[in-house]
Amino acid sequence: MSNAIHLHYDVSGEDFTRAGEASGLVKKTLKKLGYNTDAIRRVAIAMYEAEINMVIHAEGGYCDVDIYPDRVEILLADHGPGIPDVDKAMQEGYSTAPDNVRTLGFGAGMGLPNIKKYTDDMRIETTLGVGTNVYLTVVVKA
């Protein structure tokens, strides 16, 4: 669609200090465009969780964001190890994150469940040893 605003961000896999930059910038953009606070919050939270996932599990990746008047579509792609059992990963409390991540307040197995909770559509394509694509849609209610 030609009327979408397209944004692209690389997510650094080096450390946590830059995680949240992409979601923060998208949040700012949506605010400027006048989207409602509920939609902005849901997009920002879902994206941040996904960014954190990429940092913890996949050494970074990228996200593409398409902003339409009625919805925001987000693709988060990485070349990490893939998710062996998606159903398990979607369970609240299930986590494979290392201990050092837990001391930072993450790794509680809330990431993917949170993303699902805050989006209207979520699709995961994952191949072991190749990577993971997560497609998200947040519908903007007027």
Place this chain on the structure above:
Amino acid sequence: MTVKELAERLELKILVEGDLGREVTGCYIGDLLSWVMGRAPEDSAWLTVMGNINSIAVATLADVSCIVLVENAALDENARQKAEMHEVNILLTQENSYHLAVKLHELLQ
């Protein structure tokens, strides 16, 4: 009540001054960042012991009006810098979350 008034009334030390004029309409307590991010209401005072850089991102994304580090929890230097950059108010108290929340509740009545 503004963050500034909150700090004065509860004798909180201001570690990072963002927008002290922001309204505080409630309170949320939690240290698990994913949990907090999904549940802390906008414009609430977030009481936590997590003073790391991710806390600043969570505060920004959840749009809380301030972070209150309880029990003199430490604020990491890179977290301080990020908070200054994003104008996130950070306050400090020696009280624990429960005691501070009780006082905050009385103030917000």
